[in-house]
Amino acid sequence: MADLMKEFIVKTVEDIKLLAPKPYWAVNENSSSIKASDLLPEEGIFKIHFVRTEELIKNSNFREVDMTSLFLPENIKSNNNQRIYRITQHWINKEYLDPPKIHFNAFEKKIEFEDGRHRVKTSYLLGYEVIPVAIHFEDVDAVGNLIKLSDSDVLKQGI
Numbered sequence: 001m002a003d004l005m006k007e008f009i010v011k012t013v014e015d016i017k018l019l020a021p022k023p024y025w026a027v028n029e030n031s032s033s034i035k036a037s038d039l040l041p042e043e044g045i046f047k048i049h050f051v052r053t054e055e056l057i058k059n060s061n062f063r064e065v066d067m068t069s070l071f072l073p074e075n076i077k078s079n080n081n082q083r084i085y086r087i088t089q090h091w092i093n094k095e096y097l098d099p100p101k102i103h104f105n106a107f108e109k110k111i112e113f114e115d116g117r118h119r120v121k122t123s124y125l126l127g128y129e130v131i132p133v134a135i136h137f138e139d140v141d142a143v144g145n146l147i148k149l150s151d152s153d154v155l156k157q158g159i
Helices: 002-008 013-019 028-033 053-058 079-092 117-125 137-146 154-158
Strands: 048-051 102-105 110-115 128-138
Touching: 002 079, 013 079, 028 079, 048 053, 048 137, 053 128, 079 117, 102 137, 110 117, 110 137, 117 128, 128 137
Parallel strands: 102 128
Antiparallel strands: 048 128, 102 110
């Protein structure tokens, strides 16, 4: 995998977008592809909403995840590079990924990630304008006060 990844991470963002022109998410008609059992509707833990990626970025805490570039050239085998590589490979192969899991941090008044920071980073830097997120039911209102939530990807149409 290291050799394949080494060749891949030198590609430009534009080259990667040609290979993966859209992300594949395990939501709506593709929810049968959900991997995390706590995301299943019958569990009643999360509500899936669509959000504008840029708006999510501005209102979130990404902690140590560097949001300035897709791959980090200083260490080819870094955790970041491996994660981004796997995400893009899934999308190139038209394989569905779970939406990122988020919750509201009342102390910082920011969105935090339980899972999926690298999926958001990849989506943002590849220019995918709208993505689904899984929000803890008890945090939907608080997150909705920070960013616009939609039950579908109509956000693409500017609604």
